[in-house]
Amino acid sequence: MPVTLNEAQRTEHGPLPAVLPLSERLKKIFSVRVSALPDATRRLLLLAVLDGSGDLHILERAVSGSDGLTGLGPAEKAGLVQVDPLTSRLVFRHPLTRSAVMELSTSAERRCGHQALADEFPEGSERRARHLADAAVGPDDQVASLLNEVAYSTLRRGDAVGAITTLLRASELSSTGTAKGIRLAEAACLGANITGDLRNVRALLDNAALADPMNAGSLAAAAAAASQLLNGEGDVDTAHRLLVGAIDNHARPSRTDDDILGEALHVLLLVCSYSGRPELWQIFESTVTHTQLHSPDLLLPVVRGAFGDPAHGALSVLDTLDGLVIDLHREADPRRIIRTAMSAAYVDRLPGCRSALRRVIDDGRSGGAIASAIDALFLLGNDAYTSGQWDDLPDVIDEGLRWCATYSYRLSAFEGRFLQGLLAAAQGDCQGARQTADCLVSWGNPRGLGKLRLYAAHIRALSALGSADFEGAYRHLRSVGTPGRLPPHMPHALWLFLDFTEAAARTGRHCEATEHVAAVRRSDIPSISPRLAMMTDAAEAVATPDVIEHELFESAIAAPNAERWPFDWARICLAYGERLRRAKAGVAARVHLDAALSTFQRLGAKPWSTRAANELRASGIPVEAVVPGEDRHYSLLTPQECQIAQLAATGLTNKQIAAQLFLSPRTVATHLYSVFPKLNVTSRAGLRDALSGLPPAARAGSGNVLG
Structure with missing residues (x-):
């Protein structure tokens, strides 16, 4: 059959015809039985093919004469068509019979059939417009105008290729x-x-x-x-x-x-x-x-506020955005899905967009909206990075970059490269991170693409922070921002304020760090999302030079759903543990440092693991080097982790465990958050089986934890 299709149709870059054309060999096979039918029967079958719905009522109204649908009898007897007993619709026994009916009709008969069908649909309906377009012989501005409207309604249903095909037909009918x-x-x-x-x-x-x-x-x-x-x-x-x-x-x-x-x-x-x-x-x-x-x-103000200027405009549109995200499961228009997800990216609403974005990607894979699918892939990549799904991230990025190369989307490719650079920086691939940042700058600067310069600064600063090069991180971030200012229309500032605060504070620039946190508070950024509230509390705690802000650190670590942002959460645990260790509070420090180390190791964030391990060693806890590729599920639990896990496995609540061990409920929660990934469980229900499956040495940690 492919021999009858053109090159675009064979390679999925062009729409298939409504009825597949037949080759000469197939014509001989399928046309014989159709050509033997009476003329009236063939006319009825042609109307059925042109209508495509199988609705007998439409056929009955469209056919002229008093015989109605009785002309279908010979076709039924010949076994070519039948009425489905469940739907009461006319169906062809073989799809190529439809093709044979079309092949045996003349263009005049087809136009006449389309006109008869068009008369059965109301003014302004899409099916009427399409039948009128197929019935037209020459230019017809009225029909062209109708098709123009149909094109956009087709797009809103999610059929981007169909929308463009309809616009092209409308242009042909324009006088x-x-x-x-x-x-x-x-x-x-x-x-x-x-x-x-x-x-x-x-x-x-x-x-x-x-x-x-x-x-x-x-x-x-x-x-x-x-x-x-x-x-x-x-x-x-x-x-x-x-x-x-x-x-x-x-x-x-x-x-x-x-x-x-x-x-x-x-x-x-x-x-x-x-x-x-x-x-x-x-x-x-x-x-x-x-x-x-x-x-x-209504979507434009949401995109302007939540994507264009979230620091100053997001709060006024969040209710509308939340409603759009909730309704995405009913949305088919790829434009609206992508624009809603774009608006969700900086304000931490992307998890609610995942299923809709996957639908856009599936459509692109099947030859639909490719450009939208590229955007959807990188938005899902953004979500995978922030949510700690780093094992999935390279495949998502690679698919998007392949499509960018195939379809010449050079600028869109840098969204994927930015994610590549962030992942490389976080996991300690300094050379890869540097090369990506250099590429962003060398391509973006001559074209006036300031966003790519911000991306490069983010990658370089993260790489420097992982290596504890705080002066380098400060220098990179200072090149794209001013302490104490969140400029309008700079959404990336929401992703950089904790980095800047840490870099400034660790290089003795405490006034700048404090000013920057004050600007974040003035803009009410913590009200945008729990993650941004967590980051703001952490930034303020880090910016304070002389005392340990226990309440702010504890508030950040215990933020609602903190497990959704494991890398950010582990960084906060590390910062708190570092402060505590330097204040000679070694026992308290170890809790947070061990939680940070466990999370960093699970993510493969090697430089951050090194920082956490060094702090643990300095606090007096020996830390074994992790062999690349080692299964962390059977890593040794610390004594306190094992004790808490065993109590939790018996059904005790965090509060009850805390009372027994003279800890705070928050500390118990922190330990359990560290234990779950080590044992490869996601809830308390799996703790008992996981603990019973560990070797005795792993259960016992480094000593007799039960005393």
């Missing part, structure tokens, strides 16, 4: 060059932003310019060209000028322009985000203020 050019440009814009074939975008724009040479600067063409410039070469300045000029010239949009105007505004927001420049954001805000949509895009 004027202006309408044809606009629809070709809209198809190019959706292709660049959603379906992911940048190679066809230029051809579509060229065809749009040929169709309408005088209106080549239309909003649709500008949005498409800007998308290509941004996603391909990362030329943010040209993309920004194109979009702002086109939006300004589009001062009085009609209701039908809302879709493409909304697309243009979202692309402009991405341009500003990658630029990282305040002057471009100021123009964006002014442009949005003066642009009036007939049907306001």
Whole structure:
């Protein structure tokens, strides 16, 4: 069968026809029985094929004459069709019978059939518009306008390829060059932003310019060209000028322009985000203020606040964002899924977007919205990094980077490389982290991509912090930020304030560290999410030079759902343990240092494991070197860990255990958090079996823990 398809259809880069064409050999096999049927029966079968739903009521209304559906009798007797007893719908016994019916019909018969079917659907319905388009002989602006609306409703259902195919058909039915050019440009814009074939975008724009040479600067063409410039070469300045000029010239949009105007505004927001420049954001805000949509895009303010400027704008849109995340299981439009997940990234709502993002990825794998799938992969990668799923992260990144290379998404690839660099820095691959950071800077600086410079600083600072090079970390972070300031439209500041505070405090710049935490408090960042509240408490505790802020450290360590962010949590445990050890509180320090070490080892964060192990040794606890690849599930429990685990296995609560051992419930919880990954269990229910399966030496730790 593939011989009848064109190259694009055979390689999944083009839509398949509704009915597969037959080769000559298959025609001979399937056409004989169809051609032997009466003309009336063949006409009924043709209507059934063109309708595609099998709804007998539609066929009965569409057929002319008084015989109704009796003409189907010969086809039933020949075993070609039957009525499904469960659904009462007409079904073909073999799918290629449908192809044979189409092959034996003339183009005039097919158009007549589409027209008859169109008359059975109400005005404004999608099925009526599609049948009218298939019945059209030449240009028909009314039908083209209907198809234009159908294209966007198709996109909202999640069929990006179908939406572009529909726009292209609408352009064919357009009688004027202006309408044809606009629809070709809209198809190019959706292709660049959603379906992911940048190679066809230029051809579509060229065809749009040929169709309408005088209106080549239309909003649709500008949005498409800007998308290509941004996603391909990362030329943010040209993309920004194109979009702002086109939006300004589009001062009085009609209701039908809302879709493409909304697309243009979202692309402009991405341009500003990658630029990282305040002057471009100021123009964006002014442009949005003066642009009036007939049907306001409720998602745009959420993206502006939670993604564009979360430090200052997230709190006002969090309720709306939370509602969007909750409803994502019903959302099919890849644009809305990606934009909701983007908004969720900096405010720690990504876990609620996972299933929807996976649906977008599955669609991309099956030839659908590739560009959206690339975004979805890297958003899931972001979530995997923060949630400690580091074993899964390389595969996610690699798939996204392969797609970026195949479809020429050069700028999007740097989202994946940023995650690669973070992972390399956290796990001690200093050379890999340095090379990634250098690549980000060398590609981003000439193009004015300030976001890539921030990414590079983050990678370098994390690598330096892991190696306890606090001066180096301070230098990298100071190059992209000012102490005590959270500039507007710098969302990455939410991911860097703890790093900066630690680097400043550990290099004696306590005033700068304190000023920075005060700025975080003034912006009410802790109210955005439990993770940011945990990080803020930790940052303030780290910034305090002369005393140990036990309450802040304890509050951070005991933050709700702290296990969702294991790397951040372990860093806080390490910082607290370091402070305690230096204050000669060795016993208390060991609890937190051991918890940090266990988590770092599970994540493979080697430099951080080294820091924690060195602190433990300094507190008087011998720490065995971990052999690469060693199964940590059977690591020796510390004496106190084993004691707490055995009591928990009997069913005692944290409070009851704490009363027996003269500890705080928080300390008990910290120990259990360290024990679970060592024993490869996720709850108390698994402790008894896990403890009974350990060898005696592992259960006993380094001595007789029960005394």
